Amino acid sequence: MVPRLLVMTSIWPTPEHPSAGIFVANRLRGLPDVTVVVDRRNPSWPVRLMRFIVDGLRASGPFDGVESHVLYTAGFAALVVARLRGLPLLAYAHGTDARQYAHWGRGYQFFVRQVVRHADLLATNSEDSAQHLRRIGREPQVIPPGYDDELFRPSPRPASGKPRVLYLGGASELKGYNVASQFADTLAGPGILELRPADVAQAMAQHDVVLLPTRAEAFGLVAMPSRLPCNAIPCAAGSRGWQRRGIACWLSVPKVLSAPEPPSPRSQQPAEAEFNVSTLRGSIDAYCRR
Template sequence: MRILVISNMYPSPSSPAFGIFVKNQVEGLQAEGMDLTVAAIRDPRTEKWNVLKKYLRWVTHSLLRFTRNYDLVHAHYAFPSGWLARLHYRIRKVPYIVTVHGGDLNKMAQKGSFFKKQTKRILEDAAHVITVGPDLYKEVTSKYNIPEERVSLLNMGVDRSIFYPRINERNPFQTNRQQKHLLFVGNLIKEKGIEELLSAVARMYYDGQNVRLHLVGAPKSNDYEQKLHEFVQTLGLEECVQFHGPKSQDDVARYMTYADLFILPSHIEGFGLVALESMACGTPVVASRTGGLPFLLSGGAGTLAEPQNIDSLTSAIDEVLSNSEVQKCQINAGFGKAESFDARSIIQEVVNLYHRAVEEKSTQ
């Protein structure tokens, strides 16, 4: 089976975490014998000229792929990736599957009537729609009226051969038993709630708590990265906030293992895979009550804070850091969640969906 994967996010040597979840799934599918070709954007920068250039290159590259024979197209994100997959379907009659990750419905489809109509058409014509979180599943089936038999709730899964407690490896943080290390991993964008996190850390710092915040991830905009550095200076947090830039998955797993608390204060979030990866490393989690995170952190696997609410975020962080029993319960529940969302079993479900989509096409 030959499959074309189209994605507007994919890692590169300079941006190793950009769309890494797509690359992980691609490699997992290849290990199962799938013949995959990838047409993807590998540059996270959002400056206007760069956006125009990279999207033109990506669209051209994807259209050139249409001259080859594929059995199936798998698009990550409804728009714009799904738009290219639907175009392939209409030109070559090749069925496609689209994975909805959250930003495509919660952000892109809300930009105007054109994007909303295109998103609806993309979902309607797809052979199957994969949603990574329960809120997205509900939105696709109720708001966009896609029949439930053509929609699956299937997150990207955690690779537990990478994300596990690396207690025998070098501690990447300064060894200070009195200091609490807080960790954020993700793109440095406003929607991730980094400004609220910095404000919460400032409250704790000036309250006399010995905390240090580690920010791991690549900026999509140099201007926003500069704004964050200036905000750190304004808050007087130069001594307790550290920007580490993008890191490999192995490095991220080490950071997660030795962090006292992982924090994901997103404004919107489809599923929150990075929180699951932290659970697999045995680290307690505080995250926003948005998207798939309440589902992921249910059963005592984490503590929820209201999105864009500094008071709520500060209280949630304090609650976990000050209570060792809460930490132990979260760690145990988190291991259970990581086991239930293991990437290997999810990969097999994706393979089954591939076969089903191709078989249905052959009987039409």
């Protein structure tokens, strides 16, 4: 019997942001009897939280369980809803929500701590994220996200002379935008140009390299379809620990084109100061000439 789920999430695709939370939507695709309640954001956090809880309580059941995505606000709102409705809660941490626990305010820490310690099941996307959750006080179950294997398929290298580099991280400095903007041929992602999943697949097929100069990454989802068997697209990635712990289970690390160590998120030094862009470009060119 397939459980009837109430899913409360802070991230969900919209026409304006088609890539936001696409992995949550893919996770639920094909499941019957799923009701999704999306966080209706509000500048006032008490209003936002209370409205989210009320929306969860008003959702028409019956349900067998509650699932939340992002520890706050969705996780805490779902914890309240699950307890009031007498249902078990599966809370899924996506990375930043756990990684930033020690750096954000005491209010945030309180809400996240309640979810981590009191959810009936705590899950996350990688071993890197799991380490942060253990520091908060709970052993999670690691369940990596997937991708649409009907949409992302192996493709030959584009028939072009100069290697073309694709960056999908958006305008975030944590994603390495300052590095990517120096030599990526195509820049996309939140704050630049948001692509639908079908457009992402097409963009990957039209480029030789997918660039991930990220400073911190819980899983690196964009690298998964980039490493499809017979696909000619390598991932030029930063060499920080996320590469080893977050995606080593499925990414052939020796074949990754490694960039120099990016700065930590707390570093005051800009990313381009530590990335040797010309060296990385040389590595990409050498790979594509093979």
